[in-house]
Amino acid sequence: MSTNNLHSSNLPGRHRLGRVWLVVFQVALVVGVVALCALLFNILNGSFGYVAVQDKVNPATLAVDGVPLEELDKDTLIQVLQANISAGLMARYEFDKPFAERDAGEVYDLILERVVAPEFVAQWSLYESLTNAGEVRATAAQEYPEARLEFRSWLNWHFLRAPQSSYPEIAGVRTAVLGSLWTISIAVLFAFPVGVAAAVYLQEYAPDNLINRIIQTNITNLAGVPSIIYGILGLAIFVRALGAFTSGIAFGVTDPATANGRTILSAGLTLGMLVLPLIIINAQEAIKAVPSSLRQASYGLGATRWETVWHHVLPNAMAGIMTGTILAISRAIGETAPLIVIGASTFIQVDPEGPFSKFTTLPIQIYQWTARPQSVFRNLAGGASLVLLGLLLTMNATAIILRNRYRRSQ
Amino acid sequence: MSDTAQATASLNGAAILSKDLSIYYGDFQAVRDVNLDIQTNRITAIIGPSGCGKSTVLRAFNRMNELIPSVNTKGEVLFRGENIYAPDVDPVEVRRRIGMVFQKPNPFPKSVYENVAWGARINGHKGNLDELVHSSLKAAALWDEVKDKLDQSGLSLSGGQQQRLCIARTIAVRPDIILMDEPCSALDPIATLRIEELMRDLAKEFTIIIVTHNMQQAARVSDRTAFFSLSEDGKRAGMLMEYGDTKTMFTRPEKKITEDYITGRFG
Amino acid sequence: MATPRTPATGSLKRKPRLTELVIQSLLFLCGLLSIFVTAGIIYELGKESLLFFGRTQWQLTNKPIAAAISPADTAIEVGAVGTPAQPGDLLRINGEIVRLVTIENGAYVVERGVNDTLPAAHAAGVVLEKGIDPSLAEFFTGTTWAPHAGLFGVLPLLNATLMVSGIAILVALPLGLATAIYLSEYASPKARNTLKPVLEVLAGVPTVVYGYFALTFMTPLLRTIFGQDVVQIYNTASAGIVIGILILPLVSTISEDALTAVPRSLREAAYGLGATRLETAVRIVLPAAFSGIAAAVIIAISRAIGETMVVALAAGAGPAFTFNPFQAAETMTGHIVRISGGDLSYDSLDYNSIFAIGLMLFLMTLVLNIFSQYIVRRFREVYE
Numbered sequence A: 001m002s003t004n005n006l007h008s009s010n011l012p013g014r015h016r017l018g019r020v021w022l023v024v025f026q027v028a029l030v031v032g033v034v035a036l037c038a039l040l041f042n043i044l045n046g047s048f049g050y051v052a053v054q055d056k057v058n059p060a061t062l063a064v065d066g067v068p069l070e071e072l073d074k075d076t077l078i079q080v081l082q083a084n085i086s087a088g089l090m091a092r093y094e095f096d097k098p099f100a101e102r103d104a105g106e107v108y109d110l111i112l113e114r115v116v117a118p119e120f121v122a123q124w125s126l127y128e129s130l131t132n133a134g135e136v137r138a139t140a141a142q143e144y145p146e147a148r149l150e151f152r153s154w155l156n157w158h159f160l161r162a163p164q165s166s167y168p169e170i171a172g173v174r175t176a177v178l179g180s181l182w183t184i185s186i187a188v189l190f191a192f193p194v195g196v197a198a199a200v201y202l203q204e205y206a207p208d209n210l211i212n213r214i215i216q217t218n219i220t221n222l223a224g225v226p227s228i229i230y231g232i233l234g235l236a237i238f239v240r241a242l243g244a245f246t247s248g249i250a251f252g253v254t255d256p257a258t259a260n261g262r263t264i265l266s267a268g269l270t271l272g273m274l275v276l277p278l279i280i281i282n283a284q285e286a287i288k289a290v291p292s293s294l295r296q297a298s299y300g301l302g303a304t305r306w307e308t309v310w311h312h313v314l315p316n317a318m319a320g321i322m323t324g325t326i327l328a329i330s331r332a333i334g335e336t337a338p339l340i341v342i343g344a345s346t347f348i349q350v351d352p353e354g355p356f357s358k359f360t361t362l363p364i365q366i367y368q369w370t371a372r373p374q375s376v377f378r379n380l381a382g383g384a385s386l387v388l389l390g391l392l393l394t395m396n397a398t399a400i401i402l403r404n405r406y407r408r409s410q
Numbered sequence B: 001m002s003d004t005a006q007a008t009a010s011l012n013g014a015a016i017l018s019k020d021l022s023i024y025y026g027d028f029q030a031v032r033d034v035n036l037d038i039q040t041n042r043i044t045a046i047i048g049p050s051g052c053g054k055s056t057v058l059r060a061f062n063r064m065n066e067l068i069p070s071v072n073t074k075g076e077v078l079f080r081g082e083n084i085y086a087p088d089v090d091p092v093e094v095r096r097r098i099g100m101v102f103q104k105p106n107p108f109p110k111s112v113y114e115n116v117a118w119g120a121r122i123n124g125h126k127g128n129l130d131e132l133v134h135s136s137l138k139a140a141a142l143w144d145e146v147k148d149k150l151d152q153s154g155l156s157l158s159g160g161q162q163q164r165l166c167i168a169r170t171i172a173v174r175p176d177i178i179l180m181d182e183p184c185s186a187l188d189p190i191a192t193l194r195i196e197e198l199m200r201d202l203a204k205e206f207t208i209i210i211v212t213h214n215m216q217q218a219a220r221v222s223d224r225t226a227f228f229s230l231s232e233d234g235k236r237a238g239m240l241m242e243y244g245d246t247k248t249m250f251t252r253p254e255k256k257i258t259e260d261y262i263t264g265r266f267g
Numbered sequence C: 001m002a003t004p005r006t007p008a009t010g011s012l013k014r015k016p017r018l019t020e021l022v023i024q025s026l027l028f029l030c031g032l033l034s035i036f037v038t039a040g041i042i043y044e045l046g047k048e049s050l051l052f053f054g055r056t057q058w059q060l061t062n063k064p065i066a067a068a069i070s071p072a073d074t075a076i077e078v079g080a081v082g083t084p085a086q087p088g089d090l091l092r093i094n095g096e097i098v099r100l101v102t103i104e105n106g107a108y109v110v111e112r113g114v115n116d117t118l119p120a121a122h123a124a125g126v127v128l129e130k131g132i133d134p135s136l137a138e139f140f141t142g143t144t145w146a147p148h149a150g151l152f153g154v155l156p157l158l159n160a161t162l163m164v165s166g167i168a169i170l171v172a173l174p175l176g177l178a179t180a181i182y183l184s185e186y187a188s189p190k191a192r193n194t195l196k197p198v199l200e201v202l203a204g205v206p207t208v209v210y211g212y213f214a215l216t217f218m219t220p221l222l223r224t225i226f227g228q229d230v231v232q233i234y235n236t237a238s239a240g241i242v243i244g245i246l247i248l249p250l251v252s253t254i255s256e257d258a259l260t261a262v263p264r265s266l267r268e269a270a271y272g273l274g275a276t277r278l279e280t281a282v283r284i285v286l287p288a289a290f291s292g293i294a295a296a297v298i299i300a301i302s303r304a305i306g307e308t309m310v311v312a313l314a315a316g317a318g319p320a321f322t323f324n325p326f327q328a329a330e331t332m333t334g335h336i337v338r339i340s341g342g343d344l345s346y347d348s349l350d351y352n353s354i355f356a357i358g359l360m361l362f363l364m365t366l367v368l369n370i371f372s373q374y375i376v377r378r379f380r381e382v383y384e
Ligand SMILES: Nc1ncnc2c1ncn2[C@@H]1O[C@H](COP(=O)(O)OP(=O)(O)OP(=O)(O)O)[C@@H](O)[C@H]1O
Pocket: B025, B030, B049, B050, B051, B052, B053, B054, B055, B056, B057, B068, B238
């Protein structure tokens, strides 16, 4: 050590180190952003792209007297249909909905589905379709000479409207979306009042004693319980023990289709239990944020506790409670595992009719399509993921709008 | 008023009085053995250095301290001959009769009208609400300023107006006693003056207890003054040092410590 | 005054406020409900797990009786085929339970009619069933999970869970911590306000979408990098990495909160002593925020252990005891989902087994969560 420099601090070296690490930190951040981009890109990649479609019957051959299929009137369309499918199937369609009540468009759809019966023989990802269209076209022409190449958006109007199907060409997410909405509604109907009530109790009533401390700690811990555990609990309680209620037998609603308690009601209550701790914690935060001067003013006028809570605390906490609840619900909408455990049905083609119907939900649909070995179902899963993300985006946007509107009205 | 008069007669003209009142925050004794009798239809000022327990005593008069979980109150507070700390007394009933105006104006985030009407409504007011709002706002000397904005939020008023709104809100419940904790400390001199005038008016109808840091204010508005200070035994508990007629207190204080405080020679 | 005073004459006495009382009780019950949920979890998981460990499971041995036996016979001729039994094993023949005493010349010498069953005559060809008692010791030491073959070792499932969570933390900890440090110590407020929502979006994506991502993006990526023969279609590495991305926002947001909570004065003190920004961040702020960061990491581990959909889709369907992250292995959560995917019949071996595994999962995450709360409480005071 030199005598005139007691501190050999090597400042340039320290600064260099600082710069190196700054780069490291930035790279970490970039990796996170890239991961998000990859996630989104991957969904888009599966949701759009070329498909090779091969018709069982060329629609041109179905023209009657030179009039193309699209322009035929309803009666002729029915004749075409009759000529091409079995009498049994025809009778079933008549039974489902008499032809007299169907319009020409519906009959046309039936012909497309049953007679023309387009089949996806190959499909390409968005990336391939955009960067390598020429090769895609060449491969398609060589390997599937009969088929025509279409650029397809797997997320389309038909996809949103159509029920589940084992044919990827006509499969849709309607039953799944309706199932999701049903289960979520039941979850909210159960968890919102109970959760807000519990939060009010803990913030406004509970004296600081052992039992209330236990309740508080317990809620914190419940929020960290893996969701699949709630599924197991729901299976044991709602599906098995309370099966008579959750299948509606106890209310005289006996539907042979409901499989012993594996219903929308069970699913909704299970999700309700799952989001309950989240709603409580969020509502507690919102209630805590209400200034105590308001409470004092109210008590000072001779208001009781409940009058204070109902007239002042809750209205002022409501925006926060709503936002917190919507965030909790967004979590519930994406939940899959607990619903699989309580026994979501694998294949449902009819719309759910009420709380006692069997159910499937959007995330379960995504799971099942992803798990199928045929790659065409991965595209369907991509489209369904887009629908799910769209649903979540709508909900979060609603939360933000709600919060802003409530703030302004105050 | 005969009813009230009768009740107060038994207490030597005292609207409310405390007997050996001690108040603790957990283990800490904030106030020790306070004996204070407040005269009916008079304005009583409570003065004293910061932290000597003025607010604590004031809030003990309508059991507001109970909203703080750690508070423990010993002794009695007699209101119309009844100890308000008796186990069978309902604090809500107490606060209906003994209202409170706070240091910072705290109107509800509701309309001006609702601010005044709400307390009366929950207390089962049967008469005409519009009339009550009108008379209360008038009594609080606010009517002319807000008569066109009854639908606007109470928060849209100025600070001084907000504080008068809080006073209107309190008198709409028709309490016997109004407690005011530094009601002018957040206001400018002109707004302060208006509230002081208002207090003199209200004293015809109500018994008023006001905590203030402002010597002139105490001298201007109050009939009687209570001086609190910290005990000198190192425990720093608030104690009532001197209590009496305001004029006497400000001209010929009995104790040296009172004189020091009033003349500003106090720490 | 305009309005006549309505003197508050009534006494101050407490009047019964029935509505207040009813409301308060209702609110209390709602608060109590969360206790019932926990109690329900513990009770159901415990009860069914006890059934899992406490009940004899009957397994077909594929060993038929060679000759008919009368109720008095103690020797049973059995062929060489099927799963052999050891002396001491319980065997079931058409509902009658016998205990194997010894094996003499290939014939089973048994004690007839044990466990409250009556000796009966049995025809030739009846297949023997062997009784199996899942024991706790075997549960925690056995290296094969095949309940229907009488093997109840949970280690393969546990091992896969720990591997996936380990990989996830290896991804999330450095990335999350570095992100948190950058956001709290370096980034301008503007950059922070644009970057934090990105992380929030990442946190809001449903896990099943992450599963889709793992299977259709991460796995092909790994297979391209390391080779198709090295990396199986289902593997724990892909699931682990994707779960790492999934818990990254958790680690970074909680850590960032902990870092920003460190008082300014501490940073200023460090700068005042001539420390560089990096030295301040890493040597002063980071240790000061230790408890919050540790809590974040523990919560993230707990979340990774309980994560289900990613492993169900990408890690593999079938228990395997392997330490190779490129091979398929089923985790505890993945197993529960796969087993309960079909219509699970009550009181079956599978039904009870998901409760036993679920109980273990619950306890693991509970311990981690309590530990994280303990750390926060224990170390928070130090810097405040
Ligand atoms: N909520 C509380 N918890 C614990 N101690 C408190 C609380 N409120 C007040 N104290 C203590 O009680 C004592 C008296 O407080 P109080 O607010 O009554 O004083 P004050 O005379 O009104 O003071 P100021 O003039 O500043 O308003 C003080 O020592 C204060 O620290």
